[in-house]
Amino acid sequence: MFLDVAKIKIQAGNGGDGATSFHRTKLTMNGGPDGGNGGKGGDVYFIAKNDINTLYSFKFKTKFKAEDGQRGGKQLCTGKDGEDLYITVPCGTIIKDANSGKIIADLSKEDQPVKVLRGGGGGRGNNFFATSTRQAPHFAQTGEKTKMYEVILELKTIADVGLVGYPNVGKSTLLSIITNAQPKIANYHFTTLVPNLGVVDYYGNNFVIADIPGLIEGASEGIGLGHEFLKHIERVRLILHMIDISGFEGREPFEDYNNINNELKKYNEKLSLLPQIIVFTKSDLLSKEELENKVNTFKKKLKNNEINILTISAITNENIEQLKALMWNVLKTLPKSEPIQIENYQLDVRDKTTLQIIKEQENVYLVSGGLIENMIRGIVLDDMESFAYFQKRLKEDGIIDKLYQAGAKNGDTVKIKDIEFVLTD
Numbered sequence: 001m002f003l004d005v006a007k008i009k010i011q012a013g014n015g016g017d018g019a020t021s022f023h024r025t026k027l028t029m030n031g032g033p034d035g036g037n038g039g040k041g042g043d044v045y046f047i048a049k050n051d052i053n054t055l056y057s058f059k060f061k062t063k064f065k066a067e068d069g070q071r072g073g074k075q076l077c078t079g080k081d082g083e084d085l086y087i088t089v090p091c092g093t094i095i096k097d098a099n100s101g102k103i104i105a106d107l108s109k110e111d112q113p114v115k116v117l118r119g120g121g122g123g124r125g126n127n128f129f130a131t132s133t134r135q136a137p138h139f140a141q142t143g144e145k146t147k148m149y150e151v152i153l154e155l156k157t158i159a160d161v162g163l164v165g166y167p168n169v170g171k172s173t174l175l176s177i178i179t180n181a182q183p184k185i186a187n188y189h190f191t192t193l194v195p196n197l198g199v200v201d202y203y204g205n206n207f208v209i210a211d212i213p214g215l216i217e218g219a220s221e222g223i224g225l226g227h228e229f230l231k232h233i234e235r236v237r238l239i240l241h242m243i244d245i246s247g248f249e250g251r252e253p254f255e256d257y258n259n260i261n262n263e264l265k266k267y268n269e270k271l272s273l274l275p276q277i278i279v280f281t282k283s284d285l286l287s288k289e290e291l292e293n294k295v296n297t298f299k300k301k302l303k304n305n306e307i308n309i310l311t312i313s314a315i316t317n318e319n320i321e322q323l324k325a326l327m328w329n330v331l332k333t334l335p336k337s338e339p340i341q342i343e344n345y346q347l348d349v350r351d352k353t354t355l356q357i358i359k360e361q362e363n364v365y366l367v368s369g370g371l372i373e374n375m376i377r378g379i380v381l382d383d384m385e386s387f388a389y390f391q392k393r394l395k396e397d398g399i400i401d402k403l404y405q406a407g408a409k410n411g412d413t414v415k416i417k418d419i420e421f422v423l424t425d
């Protein structure tokens with residue numbers, strides 16, 4: 001099954017908590033603090049693979065979390081870091097933040113992992129907090145907690161050449177004879193329901209062709225299978241515009257050509273500006289004279305004699321080798337497709353610096369923000385030492401000064417999360 005859009009939840013691993021412990025041997029009943037640091041949580045990466053071409057698996061598994069870091073241990077043992085998580089997607093998958101719609105990453109190259117979330121830092125063990133005046137700290141820092149984010153995966157297939165044309169003109173047949181792909185082929189409209197990719201090997205030069213469902217007039221308004229599959233050729237460098245020259249289904253080839261070009265333009269102006277090779281298919285259904293007549297009529301209407309035109313038949317193999325050569329020669333002259341512009345946007349921006357002081361009421365001040373959130377990790381306020389450490393940090397990090405600047409006076413109440421204390425020098 002094919003799926004080209006999916007919404008999933010991702011979360012990096014939490015940091016492991018630091019340990020509170022004291023060195024104990026037979027000789028030392030009460031040794032120094034030896035609680036080790038917690039391990040770092042695992043990061044979240046996306047990695048692209050060429051051998052998958054659908055996001056279908058994300059229909060079932062929608063939540064992904066990297067491993068948490070382990071807590072620190074006795075004897076200064078650092079907790080084990082959490083394993084990083086690699087989420088595998090097809091090449092050409094774009095990752096967007098579901099909230100803002102901004103693009104976070106473009107997984108266009110195989111095996112090049114992109115980190116999107118960083119694991120939480122491990123908390124420090126009580127050993128870290130030991131000083132000459134605080135020899136036995138009974139507190140340790142908790143690990144940094146991570147948040148869950150929602151992201152949208154959008155597959156925009158990456159191919160060099162895109163096959164476009166009305167249904168039944170022989171797009172999939174061509175793909176099946178010049179590439180390794182084995183698409184479904186049948187004599188009715190909309191045989192192809194999802195994009196197929198195939199690789200052409202032209203004397204050791206490889207290029208990728210994308211075959212998409214047939215288009216009809218009005219596709220951009222949703223007629224037929226609509227134009228939603230055109231996104232899979234948005235990133236091609238060359239379009240093979242395939243037209244049934246036999247007129248066997250009662251349509252006029254030049255009208256087909258114009259209609260399809262209009263649909264491309266309506267979908268995306270950029271698609272209509274891509275270089276094209278016009279390929280007339282099913283030449284075997286016409287006599288030599290009929291074919292010549294039809295081709296000449298088309299060319300007269302086209303008026304542009306710079307466009308490459310080739311007549312092929314999948315039955316007689318007419319011009320199939322020439323078509324491969326022509327595609328390769330044109331591709332050689334075209335620039336490599338540009339990666340999608342990624343906005344300089346990071347999903348998990350950690351706020352460790354902001355500080356807000358609000359006067360909640362007369363003589364009561366409320367302190368909040370990332371600076372505080374980070375500082376408060378692991379503070380156990382029942383514990384005198386822990387509280388003393390916290391107060392020292394408030395002073396050293398300039399928060400007490402800022403409270404005075406905001407108008408607070410000694411004796412006023414300060415609220416920080418669920419802690420309340422009285423301001424004193």
Ligand SMILES: Nc1nc2c(ncn2[C@@H]2O[C@H](COP(=O)(O)OP(=O)(O)OP(=O)(O)O)[C@@H](O)[C@H]2O)c(=O)[nH]1
Nearest residue numbers: 167168169170171172173186187190191192214314
């Ligand atoms: N006579 C003749 N028949 C062909 C040729 N190429 C394809 N066909 C036939 O045309 C029919 C449609 O071929 P497909 O390759 O499925 O066409 P398509 O353009 O992929 O069609 P959709 O997937 O429906 O858009 C099949 O019956 C093919 O066997 C050709 O060169 N000559």
Ligand SMILES: [Mg+2]
Nearest residue numbers: 171172191192
């Ligand atoms: Mg097809």
